[in-house]
Structure formats: C-alpha cells, structure tokens
Amino acid sequence: MSDQQVPVLMDRDSREWWLALRRHELALQTCTDCGRLRWPSRAICNDCGSLEWRWTESRGTGTVVSWTVTHRPPSPQALVPYTVVLVRLDDQDDVFMPGGWNGPADGEGLAIGLHVRVGYQAVVDQHGEDATILRWEPSVGSGEEI
Amino acid sequence: MPHAERTLRDRTAIVGVGYTDYSRDSGVSTQTLALRAIRAALDDAGLGVRDVDGVACHRVGDSVDPAQVAQGLGIADVRFVRDVFGGGSASVGTLVDAAMAVASGMAECVVCWRALNSRSEGRMGSATGPAAAAGDAQYWIPHGHLTPPQLFAMETRAYLHRWDYAAEDLGRVAITQREHARLSPRAMMTQPLTMEDYLASRWISDPLRLFDCCLETDGAVALVVTTAERARDLRKPAVLISGAAFGGGYQLTSNHWSDRSVAPAVRMAPRLYASAGIGPEEIDVAEFYDAFTPLVLMQLEAYGFCKPGEAAAMVADGATALGGSLPVNTHGGHLSEGYVHGLNHVVEAVNQLRGACGPRQVPGAEVALATSQPGMLSGATSAVVLRQAA
Numbered sequence: 383m384s385d386q387q388v389p390v391l392m393d394r395d396s397r398e399w400w401l402a403l404r405r406h407e408l409a410l411q412t413c414t415d416c417g418r419l420r421w422p423s424r425a426i427c428n429d430c431g432s433l434e435w436r437w438t439e440s441r442g443t444g445t446v447v448s449w450t451v452t453h454r455p456p457s458p459q460a461l462v463p464y465t466v467v468l469v470r471l472d473d474q475d476d477v478f479m480p481g482g483w484n485g486p487a488d489g490e491g492l493a494i495g496l497h498v499r500v501g502y503q504a505v506v507d508q509h510g511e512d513a514t515i516l517r518w519e520p521s522v523g524s525g526e527e528i
Numbered sequence: 529m530p531h532a533e534r535t536l537r538d539r540t541a542i543v544g545v546g547y548t549d550y551s552r553d554s555g556v557s558t559q560t561l562a563l564r565a566i567r568a569a570l571d572d573a574g575l576g577v578r579d580v581d582g583v584a585c586h587r588v589g590d591s592v593d594p595a596q597v598a599q600g601l602g603i604a605d606v607r608f609v610r611d612v613f614g615g616g617s618a619s620v621g622t623l624v625d626a627a628m629a630v631a632s633g634m635a636e637c638v639v640c641w642r643a644l645n646s647r648s649e650g651r652m653g654s655a656t657g658p659a660a661a662a663g664d665a666q667y668w669i670p671h672g673h674l675t676p677p678q679l680f681a682m683e684t685r686a687y688l689h690r691w692d693y694a695a696e697d698l699g700r701v702a703i704t705q706r707e708h709a710r711l712s713p714r715a716m717m718t719q720p721l722t723m724e725d726y727l728a729s730r731w732i733s734d735p736l737r738l739f740d741c742c743l744e745t746d747g748a749v750a751l752v753v754t755t756a757e758r759a760r761d762l763r764k765p766a767v768l769i770s771g772a773a774f775g776g777g778y779q780l781t782s783n784h785w786s787d788r789s790v791a792p793a794v795r796m797a798p799r800l801y802a803s804a805g806i807g808p809e810e811i812d813v814a815e816f817y818d819a820f821t822p823l824v825l826m827q828l829e830a831y832g833f834c835k836p837g838e839a840a841a842m843v844a845d846g847a848t849a850l851g852g853s854l855p856v857n858t859h860g861g862h863l864s865e866g867y868v869h870g871l872n873h874v875v876e877a878v879n880q881l882r883g884a885c886g887p888r889q890v891p892g893a894e895v896a897l898a899t900s901q902p903g904m905l906s907g908a909t910s911a912v913v914l915r916q917a918a
C-alpha cells in the first residue's frame with residue numbers, strides 16, 4: 383500500500399486527531415466532567431452526557447484483539463498480502479483502534495494478546511499532501527508495560 | 529390492557545412472497561427486478577397493485593428509489609414510504625417497519641423488497657471512491673480495510689480464538705448449507721462441497737476463505753404485509769409476524785462494547801422472544817443472516833440455542849442440518865442459495881411455515897426465526913419471529 387496515495391478522509395470532528403498523528407501523537411478525547419476516554423471523535427460523553435471534553439494523549443500501547451491478512455485486493459492497485467491489526471488500548475479497555483502492521487506482510491508472528499505500541503507511517507494523501515497513518519508495531523520490553 | 533395494545537404480536541401477517549430468478553447478470557435494472565418481484569408477491573397473495581398502499585425497502589445507494597416504485601405500481605396516494613439506508617443489519621427491520629405501519633393503521637397493505645444487481649452492477653464495499661462523509665470508516669479505509677470480507681474477518685479471528693474454534697468449524701457451516709441449497713430450486717450453488725474443497729478454497733481475507741463468503745447475486749425478493757384479519761381471506765395460509773425487535777451493536781471502533789466474544793444480538797434476543805411470548809426452544813427453524821459462515825455460529829449462541837462456545841459442536845452434531853433439532857438456513861442462505869441481502873431468509877421462513885418447501889421442508893414447522901446481521905460493523909440489528917396462523 384505504501385507507494386500509493388492513501389485516502390485520508392478527516393472531517394470536522396476528527397481533524398485534530400489526524401493532525402496529531404502528523405506530530406506523532408496519538409490523541410483521545412477525555413470527558414472534562416467524568417474523565418472517561420473516547421474514540422472515535424464524538425461531541426458527547428457516552429457515560430455522563432457532558433459536552434465538555436479535551437484532547438489528551440494516549441499511552442500509545444495496547445494489545446492485539448484481532449488481525450486480518452488480505453489476499454484479495456479491494457482495488458487492483460493494492461499489493462497483497464497485507465495485514466491490518468485491531469488493538470485494544472491500555473488506556474481504557476473498550477477503545478479499539480485499527481492500524482497497519484509494522485511487521486511481516488502476512489502477519490507472521492502476530493498473536494492475540496500480543497502487546498504492541500503505536501507507530502507512524504508517512505504517506506501521501508489523495509490530494510498529494512503529506513499525511514500520517516497509524517502503524518502498530520511490537521512493543522519493546524513489553525513485560526514491564528503490561 | 530394497554531400493553532397488549534402496544535405490542536405487534538400477531539397483529540400483522542405476511543400474505544405473499546415473490547422472487548425473480550437469482551443470477552450473475554440479470555440484464556435488467558433494479559427497478560425492473562423490484563417490480564417483477566412485487567408483482568409475483570401480489571400474485572402469490574391473490575392481490576393486485578390497487579391493493580397496495582405502502583412501500584418499504586432497504587438499499588445502500590445501489591437500488592431503485594421506493595417512491596419511484598410506488599409510482600411504477602400506480603399508487604396515486606401512497607400512505608407509507610420507507611427508504612432505509614442499510615445493508616444486512618437493516619433487512620428484517622424494514623419488514624418490521626412495514627408491520628408497524630400496518631398495525632398502526634398508517635397503511636393497509638405494504639410491499640417490502642430488496643432488489644440488487646450485486647454481481648453485474650457493482651459490488652458492495654468495492655474501492656471505487658469512498659463517500660465524502662466517511663464517518664468512522666475514515667479510520668480503516670486508509671489501511672486498505674474496507675470490504676465486507678475484511679471487516680468480518682477482523683471479527684472472525686477474535687471470535688474463533690475466544691472459543692477455540694477451528695477452520696473446520698466454519699467449513700461445516702458452509703457444507704451444511706450447501707446440502708440445503710441442493711434442495712432449493714432457486715439456489716445458485718448446487719455442487720456438493722467437501723471439507724477438502726472448503727479448506728482448499730482461496731483466502732479472501734484471512735481467516736475467511738472463499739467458501740466462508742456469501743455469493744454476489746442479481747435478483748429481488750418481495751413480501752406483502754397486511755393485517756392479520758385481512759390475511760384470513762387471502763389465497764395462501766397467512767404467516768403472522770409474531771414478534772419483532774431492533775437492537776444495537778458496535779462498529780469496529782466504538783465504546784461500551786469491551787466484550788467482543790458474543791454477537792451484539794445477544795442483548796436484543798430476550799426482547800425479541802418476549803415480544804413473541806416464546807423462548808428459543810419453541811423455534812422450529814432458523815434463517816440466520818449469513819454473509820459469512822461465522823455469523824451462523826455467533827447467532828446460534830446469541831439467540832440462545834446453545835451456550836457461548838458450543839455452537840461449533842452443535843453444527844458438528846448435525847443439529848442445524850435438515851433433520852436436526854434446529855434446521856438453519858434451509859434454503860442454503862447467502863452462502864449457497866443467493867444473496868438478496870437478508871430478505872430471501874424471510875421468504876424461506878414463510879415458505880417453511882406454509883409447508884411449501886418440498887424436499888427441504890422441516891416437518892411440522894410452526895414457528896420460525898429470521899434475522900438480520902447480528903449488530904457488528906453497522907451497530908444495528910433486527911429480527912422477527914414468524915408463526916403459522918392458527
């Protein structure tokens with residue numbers, strides 16, 4: 383996928399999250415009133431209903447919930463196989479975040495429960511502009527972090 | 529009793545079902561498919577186009593506008609128009625919308641349909657230009673993760689791992705349904721399928737193989753819904769909409785769903801059974817939305833036919849095959865009969881309750897379950913319990 387233009391489809395709610403990625407920061411919304419984390423972007427807290435929130439930085443670590451290895455390309459240009467990983471963040475157990483995989487294209491070595499950390503991949507978006515997308519990678523010294 | 533007046537239970541009925549052929553290239557528009565299926569369903573009911581005063585369909589930007597269908601049918605003063613944007617999780621819910629319209633008196637006779645040229649005129653989720661408002665899909669599209677097989681593959685691996693299920697457990701679902709399809713005159717896939725064939729089939733999105741995935745079909749089915757009273761005087765034995773429910777779920781990324789080991793329909797199922805006044809033990813036949821094989825296992829668990837983690841054994845024991853304790857997807861489902869986006873399951877349930885299924889008939893079937901996609905990826909689900917009228 384890496385040599386192609388990547389569709390980055392930010393909207394008014396998610397723009398700050400995408401811009402944070404470009405700074406190599408992983409952002410989550412935090413409810414100002416109750417402290418609950420949420421992602422993707424929402425205007426309201428799904429626990430207390432507060433409309434007040436701020437962007438905060440994730441610990442950037444989590445565990446692998448699942449992954450896929452795509453063999454049938456969704457578009458003719460896509461290079462297969464490639465792996466996409468779904469990660470449960472350490473910050474809060476119901477925040478799941480998909481991303482690419484900084485490892486073998488066929489997913490070898492992945493395991494459910496594997497501890498990972500966030501990585502970043504520079505890409506060119508559909509307008510020819512620089513952009514950044516998530517790319518999970520094995521965490522180093524994960525024993526202490528769990 | 530106010531509660532009794534507020535329930536849908538047995539107040540409406542499906543009185544006609546119709547279909548076009550299922551093919552790889554219909555050669556006609558989705559409008560033509562819809563109108564042909566509706567005409568067939570009205571013929572089946574012994575009704576004419578003048579009897580129809582409501583229309584309802586689900587679509588995902590890939591089919592004819594229902595208002596255009598209403599005009600095509602010549603309904604001068606249509607009383608109910610429902611155009612649901614949705615896929616597999618909306619299918620049964622659209623029928624429930626029709627039932628609610630009839631039960632409330634909004635309309636007297638509503639036709640529901642799904643018409644699609646999913647093989648010849650564009651595949652769902654193909655990578656041909658994402659919509660301007662991508663919603664949460666913006667977080668997976670950049671990774672090349674966007675087609676239904678990819679999205680369900682992610683759910684599938686976590687699910688298989690949680691319950692220690694093997695590839696063969698999915699394969700048995702595909703094989704069981706292929707055997708059923710061999711008994712359906714409408715089925716697109718009628719060659720026998722062996723476990724060797726299944727395991728040798730190519731990866732689509734690991735852990736999903738080709739034979740884990742639904743077909744892509746050109747075709748339409750339609751249903752006619754009216755009041756239970758009126759149903760008594762019509763041509764075919766009425767099938768009552770005995771219970772109905774909508775439910776929620778999660779997308780790939782969402783809060784408040786930490787546990788991904790049982791499909792979200794598990795939270796809706798008690799509501800569905802309560803609405804029909806029965807429990808799962810009274811269901812004689814189940815038609816589960818099956819865009820992919822794991823959805824069958826997930827729904828056996830979510831709808832209470834076995835405990836979580838026991839569905840694979842239930843299928844391996846033959847319980848879901850014809851002749852088993854709970855025949856499932858007796859038409860072959862989306863895996864082997866055809867893909868008419870959830871509604872061919874409702875049609876099959878109706879035919880089972882009419883005793884009209886010939887060699888694949890479940891003897892004495894009186895109560896059937898028909899479901900939508902059980903709440904993953906869309907965050908919505910729906911289902912009905914259907915009952916043979918007394």
Ligand SMILES: [Zn+2]
Pocket residue numbers: 413414415416417418427428429430431432
């Ligand atoms: Zn809050």
